[in-house]
Amino acid sequence: MTRPAVDDANASSGSTGGPILEVTNLQKYFPIKSSGVFRRSIGAVQAVDGVSFQVERGSALGLVGESGCGKSTTGRLITRLYDPTGGSMKFEGREIGNLSNRQMLPLRSEIQMIFQDPYSSLNPRHTVGTIVGTPLRVHKMVPENKVLDRVRELLEVVGLNPEHYNRYPNEFSGGQRQRIGIARALALQPKLLVADEPVSALDVSIQAQVVNLLQDVQKQFDIAFLFIAHDLAVVRHFCPEIAVMYLGKIVEIADRETLYNTPHHPYTQALLSAVPDVKQAAVGGRRERIRLAGDVPSPINPPSGCRFRTRCWMAQDICSKVEPPLLQIGKNHKVACHFAGEFGAMPTSPITLSALGVDGQGNKIAGADASVEDFTRAGYADTWTDVATHQERSNALVGTGGLGTGMSDEQRGEGGTRR
Numbered sequence: 121m122t123r124p125a126v127d128d129a130n131a132s133s134g135s136t137g138g139p140i141l142e143v144t145n146l147q148k149y150f151p152i153k154s155s156g157v158f159r160r161s162i163g164a165v166q167a168v169d170g171v172s173f174q175v176e177r178g179s180a181l182g183l184v185g186e187s188g189c190g191k192s193t194t195g196r197l198i199t200r201l202y203d204p205t206g207g208s209m210k211f212e213g214r215e216i217g218n219l220s221n222r223q224m225l226p227l228r229s230e231i232q233m234i235f236q237d238p239y240s241s242l243n244p245r246h247t248v249g250t251i252v253g254t255p256l257r258v259h260k261m262v263p264e265n266k267v268l269d270r271v272r273e274l275l276e277v278v279g280l281n282p283e284h285y286n287r288y289p290n291e292f293s294g295g296q297r298q299r300i301g302i303a304r305a306l307a308l309q310p311k312l313l314v315a316d317e318p319v320s321a322l323d324v325s326i327q328a329q330v331v332n333l334l335q336d337v338q339k340q341f342d343i344a345f346l347f348i349a350h351d352l353a354v355v356r357h358f359c360p361e362i363a364v365m366y367l368g369k370i371v372e373i374a375d376r377e378t379l380y381n382t383p384h385h386p387y388t389q390a391l392l393s394a395v396p397d398v399k400q401a402a403v404g405g406r407r408e409r410i411r412l413a414g415d416v417p418s419p420i421n422p423p424s425g426c427r428f429r430t431r432c433w434m435a436q437d438i439c440s441k442v443e444p445p446l447l448q449i450g451k452n453h454k455v456a457c458h459f460a461g462e463f464g465a466m467p468t469s470p471i472t473l474s475a476l477g478v479d480g481q482g483n484k485i486a487g488a489d490a491s492v493e494d495f496t497r498a499g500y501a502d503t504w505t506d507v508a509t510h511q512e513r514s515n516a517l518v519g520t521g522g523l524g525t526g527m528s529d530e531q532r533g534e535g536g537t538r539r
């Protein structure tokens with residue numbers, strides 16, 4: 121199976137490079153209707169509420185968070201199984217959020233999805249040959265007399281016996297069924313694959329095999345991935361960048377090394393504390409386990425200010441009054457927390473004040489300008505504020521030991537960051 125070279129693909133879609141997917145301030149509110157004849161809207165489930173990220177061509181972004189935080193909804197928006205309530209989704213530079221089903225049709229082959237449950241996502245009445253061959257026929261990928269050859273080829277790519285095309289899904293194990301789902305997704309030679317918890321329904325012993333297969337096909341066909349998972353261990357080896365979601369929002373996003381080594385959001389720290397650390401175990405150490413109290417609150421009526429505050433051990437008054445913006449605090453690191461910092465060394469006063477133009481109680485400071493920075497933009501800026509030193513830093517100076525504008529202690533005020 122071959123994929124067009126990246127440059128050819130760009131040329132055909134009119135793309136000029138840049139990320140394959142750019143999502144900005146994406147929202148999905150599911151309306152709640154009253155019962156009765158006149159089904160009025162009486163509220164909304166704020167499943168995804170202002171999410172921004174980008175996925176580079178051939179790369180992988182991990183989207184992680186507890187059940188109900190909006191990961192699957194985000195994946196379904198990108199594949200346009202759902203219509204967004206607001207925001208923008210650009211695929212190869214082209215807005216796809218407002219495309220009709222018809223306009224979307226040619227793009228469907230380029231953005232494919234792998235589902236969590238390999239049992240319910242395959243039609244039990246169809247043979248594997250039909251399941252994998254149908255997209256080939258619908259999108260006229262190959263002439264009719266070549267469909268079976270291509271199906272066999274795809275089965276081989278995903279490590280299944282090509283001669284098993286005549287079998288039914290119930291004749292395969294869970295891991296093998298997920299391989300069939302992967303073969304079906306690969307049939308259309310996608311450029312972006314949304315993998316929604318592709319291994320969580322599988323036996324632990326099989327999970328690594330399927331992740332390895334996904335990694336192989338990613339390299340072989342230069343496919344970009346949005347890899348959705350509820351735990352940080354699964355995405356660790358797959359995704360060079362990871363976004364952590366909580367109740368419809370991204371609370372922290374960073375490159376893998378930064379996120380695993382120096383998480384700055386209490387929620388990320390809690391999630392990471394549940395991940396076994398082989399290196400630490402080898403030297404006889406144990407990472408302190410942080411147990412979060414209670415469940416994720418309802419997205420129908422989320423907590424005011426910071427949505428995580430009801431479960432956060434760092435929460436203070438400001439957290440209920442003001443929503444923390446997703447501040448860039450490192451070269452490839454953004455975090456949405458008034459008290460963002462390394463575990464055990466988090467600041468005692470909010471770091472977000474000057475960006476927001478508010479005082480420590482969350483009240484607007486008369487005459488103070490909030491930052492002009494757009495906190496909803498996807499990707500990273502070239503300059504940011506270092507929360508430890510309160511100094512401006514820029515890509516050009518990182519690594520040279522050089523720092524930007526030094527700030528006096530006075531300027532730092534109540535731990536305020538200058539932007």
Ligand SMILES: Nc1ncnc2c1ncn2[C@@H]1O[C@H](COP(=O)(O)OP(=O)(O)OP(=O)(O)O)[C@@H](O)[C@H]1O
Binds near residue numbers: 165186187188189419
């Ligand atoms: N079609 C829908 N109608 C109404 N509410 C929905 C719908 N789909 C999802 N939701 C709600 O939106 C919120 C986010 O759900 P979503 O499935 O995206 O979360 P998730 O992080 O993927 O969780 P899980 O891992 O359990 O799938 C949940 O509260 C869910 O109940």
